[in-house]
Amino acid sequence: MRPPQTMLDKLWAAHEVTRREDGVSLLWVDRHLVHEGSHHAFAKISERDLPVAEPGLTFAVVDHYAPTRNRSKIDAPQIARMIDTLRDNAAAHGLRLYDLDDPRQGIVHVVGPEEGLTLPGLLINCGDSHTSTHGAFGTLAFGIGATEVAHVLATQTVWQRKPRSMRISVEGTLGAGVTAKDIALGWIARLGTDGAQGHAVEYAGSAIRGLSMEGRMTLCNLSIEGGARFGMVAPDETTLAYLKGRRFAPKGAEWQAACVSWASLASDAGARFDREVTLDASEISPTxxxxxxxxxxxxxxxxxxxxxxxxxxxxxxxxxxxxxxxxxxxxxxxxxxxxxxxxxxxxxxxxxxxxxxxxxxxxxxxxxxxxxxxxxxxxxxxxxxxxxxxxxxxxxxxxxxxxxxxxxxxxxxxxxxxxxxxxxxxxxxxxxxxxxxxxxxxxxxxxxxxxxxxxxxxxxxxxxxxxx
Amino acid sequence: MAGWHTHQGQAICLPVANVDTDQLIPARFMSVSRADGYGDYLLYDMRRDATGALRADFPLNAHPGASVILAGRNFGSGSSREAAVYALVDAGIRAVIAPSFGDIFAANAVNNGLLPAKVDDEGYAAVEAAVAKDPQSITIDLDARRLTIDAATIHFTIDDSWALKLKNGWDDIDLTRNYCEAIAAFKVNRSQTATWAWPAEVE
Missing domain, CATH: 3.30.499.10 (Aconitase, domain 3)
Known part of the structure; x- marks a missing residue:
């Protein structure tokens, strides 16, 4: 019989194109999100005259430099230039762009889930450390640097050594006025900003199940502040209710097939984690x-x-x-x-x-x-x-x-x-x-x-x- | 990118924990093109006083020729900005020695030929003892995973695949060309077994 697997094991196996002798895996990337800061990566592929391998899986969002006032006329030339560069790159490579005047524009880690681009069982990369946010859906999502962004643009794959597994279980009920942010700051204060370095964190326990998708995203988002490049929560009814009917989410028979697939993503009973941490929700206060x-x-x-x-x-x-x-x-x-x-x-x-x-x-x-x-x-x-x-x-x-x-x-x-x-x-x-x-x-x-x-x-x- | 096996240079001490990416390069400099160089932005605010003048007592200011930095734990924590590595590399830094590194920073470093050399507490103390007061000549042997400084020999660790990459100066895009067929086959299989994994058609 197959030994019990963690959600990390399952997600990793589902995306592994190959594994080299040295243990490093080549992983397939289902969604690649880029923003103004990705300019170095676009420059790298154009130096080599390479196209974007999968423009249909690559989505560009204006967020880091987005003015929050007077958007129609940007005064600072260096900010205007950053946004124009993203526009030029998106146009040159045929990428869907969420521009400043788009009613669906926003921060890349807010837009992905809202659009149903983020789904359980996917691998998502973005040149931003808070890409761990998308793990809230049972997604293998991690931030990468510019060289890796260029690699994903050119090949739709990423080289990565599988991280160790860590489960943070939060049991019980959060008090009034206590939120996912407090859970996150609480565990990071306890374990340190390097406490989960080298690990993928899975959040589990009754307090996590009780969180909305927004709360789970906050928690997974902050994983990197505790050193973990990956944070994740197993998909459940809350996840499905959030995603159903979203623009790019599967529809009809595809939705049914996806739900069947997603139902088996959660860590198996008895799966072993390299590290286990348990927190009592009732002991967490506003932090x-x-x-x-x-x-x-x-x-x-x-x-x-x-x-x-x-x-x-x-x-x-x-x-x-x-x-x-x-x-x-x-x-x-x-x-x-x-x-x-x-x-x-x-x-x-x-x-x-x-x-x-x-x-x-x-x-x-x-x-x-x-x-x-x-x-x-x-x-x-x-x-x-x-x-x-x-x-x-x-x-x-x-x-x-x-x-x-x-x-x-x-x-x-x-x-x-x-x-x-x-x-x-x-x-x-x-x-x-x-x-x-x-x-x-x-x-x-x-x-x-x-x-x-x-x-x-x-x-x-x-x-x-x-x-x- | 050129690979390297050994490096000899001057090591300085920055005995601070959690030197994060925002300190390595403040966000306001990140719209610059790489061709213009990032070296001047390295630790931009940390190396200046309240008036904006360079602090004479800051090791990087006093010893601009240094190529190796000893730093406290969790070096490069924070953002995925590769500009943090560009700032180090463009300022002539070839290796950072620390008890631990931010995961994304370390990967970015290796992709740019910069060695993130991990040392244990004892190793850290030994290097610190040597460089605490004055910069010292250091030799780094990537094959032997060894630092030689003063009379001391200190071992460091680095992921084997990363060491190989640094030594050969490999570029991942070139390497991945060898796997084109496997990637194409994987895509076909996934598109048949997980059709839902592609974005739904929208009007």
Missing amino acids: VTWGTSPEQALPIRTPIPDPASLPPHKAEAARAALEYMGLKTGDMLEGTPVDQVFIGSCTNGRIEDLRAAAAVLKGRKARVPGLISPGSARVKAQAEAEGLDRIFIEAGLDWVASGCSMCVGMNGDLVGEGKRCASSTNRNFKGRQGRGARTHLMSPAMVAAAAVTGELTDVRPLLVGRVT
Whole structure:
């Protein structure tokens, strides 16, 4: 009898064209997503005069440099040039392009699932580390660099050594105001930003089953912040309900055939993982980062740590982080004043994220300025249909178009030097949101709470008596 | 890309953990064409003070001829931007020695001839002891997976297939040409056994 297999084993085997003697596999790529940053890769294939092998499986999205205001006339020439280069490459190779004026444009990791391009059982590559997002559907999805992007463009395959397997099981029920973001920051704080290096993480357990697709995407998205290039969740009824009827998803008999195939993707009972970690959902609280690495995160009602109390290999980094962040050991995280807020990104820019933020902001005023950039034009339209935009605008926040925006600042949406931003994004690296910017990562509801009070705040009391 | 077996150069110490890709090259420089060179952007903000002037005490500023960097754990964590590797390579860096590397960064490094040499705690301490104060001459032997610095010999690890690639200067697109038939056969099989894996026709 065949030994029990993990979902990783099954996905890997289904895409393996060949395996070299040294153990490295050549994998077939079902979907390749490209964006403005893929310009190096296009340059590499044009140097060699190579065509795109599978234009029908390659999709181009304007997101990293997408202006969130005044899109019809881009002032900064280097931003206009990046977008024009993608347009030129998409046209030259016959690729479907989601351009700025497309009602389906958005951040690549939001658009893929929305369009039904992301499906269980597929292998998806993109020249972006948050490609792990798509793993939420039971997809083998991982970020690659420019040389690999060029290789996928030219061959529709990618060389890769199979990672080790790791299962993070979260059992129990999350408390009110506790989200997938808090699960992610919680495990990364515990295991470190290199905690899952070399591994593909499968998330399992009752708390994961209870998450919406949006929540699962947030969780898988942040896998890379814990060092894992891959994150995944087995497909189930929640997955199918999300995908059915999506534009590029299979229809009719194809849908039925796909569902049969997807039903066997989950890890077999008794499958062995190289590493197992179990978390108790009831012990997870709203979490914020205090430093310059996603592992420097703590529950909101915790004092800022003393570097001397940390393990020696983390102490020096903590000292440097506190200095950069302008924080003092022993002060409570809660109550730290912020200068501005941001809600958006491939991590937390989906409709459910905006609803969670609106539930906090409804009828309240923000005490600090802030930007809300929906993850896609479709999320924007949906939010407007639900009246969420009114809630944000009445609170005093800016409601703008979709793109990577202030998560990475390439489009000019930046946090000023020394300014402190409560942010629903994925990286609190030094300078990530702008030179000298101080980023605190947290869930969208927690960002909304920070907007209302003007300081890092436990969202839970603000949710009492509200429908969330 | 030219392969290499040994390298002799000057090693400097950057004893910081989690030197992420956003520090290696801030996003604002990433629209530059590769032909223009990325070397000037390497660790752009880290090597400058608040006024924007180059910090004299920063090892890369003091020793611009260095070709090997010793760094703390989780070097290159974060984004998939290959520009982080371009910045290192264009600044003349041939190897980074660290206890661990971001997975995507390490793959990108090898694709550009840059060695991500992994050392254990003992190896790290030995290299650090040698280079902590002043840059030192170092010899890297890729065949033997060995660093020689001062009087010390330190072993490093790297995936076998990556070492082979560095030594031969192989380019994956060239290598994959040998598998054209297997890829074509795989595609035919998948298109018959998993028709749903192709995007549905849309109007």
